[in-house]
Amino acid sequence: EKVEITKEQQALVKSIVDAYNRHQIPQDMTKKLLQEQYSAEENFLLLTEMATSQVQVLVEFTKNIPGFLSLDCEDQIALLKGSAVEAMFLRSAQVLSKRMPNGYTEVLKERVRNSGMSEEFMTPMFNFYKSIDELQMVQEEQALLTAVTILTPDRPYVKDYQAVERLQETMLVVLRKLCVLQHPQDPQYFARLLGRLTELRTLNHYHAEMLTSWRMNDQKFTPLLCELWDVQ
């Protein structure tokens, strides 16, 4: 059938993509990824700084998702806490995908591989990065998929499930249309995109285990990450 994006759906996409592009980790921070020496300790420290900065960027992006600030305040926090790791997997996946000529791909991959994480988490993590890279998402899809991930209603402690579901549904309707228009030769594209959301859930589980193993080795995090991940 003829797929049409309405005027308000176009406005929705524009506001989300603008927010997505406006909120980035500051250059002086990401530059450190290229400069600092390589050691497991230094790599872990850099990744901790990146994650901390990324959470702040994520909060700013989320505040620009139409309707988010009208949600119950405690639900806003529950959504951010519940989706942060998945959103950061999506963001780091975009940085690691070859397509973004940003010079960080090899450096970031190298630092993640040598930061004290055990092999059992590396495999699923890099499989995910490969599957995201294969999708060759355009920035509208990246921004909307991140918004859809944040607006997942079944996160722990969300009270008004329906309100979140309605917002997520609005995003999914637009995302599906964009996929049909952007990838006419691949009718399965939208379904593959949603399949990545399922893969993100399993990564959440691996990440929780990674946190536990880091805590065993007495690894230090920043106050923001401790708050986000209920550690220390």
Ligand SMILES: CC(C)c1onc(-c2c(Cl)cccc2Cl)c1COc1ccc2cc(-c3cccc(C(=O)O)c3)sc2c1
């Ligand atoms: C605390 C730390 C050790 C940690 O624990 N788990 C994870 C994690 C790991 Cl490994 C993988 C996925 C998710 C998480 Cl949460 C991390 C590191 O998380 C991050 C999070 C975001 C970003 C964005 C970056 C980045 C680089 C260049 C450019 C840009 C850019 O946006 O331009 C972004 S690097 C980076 C590292």
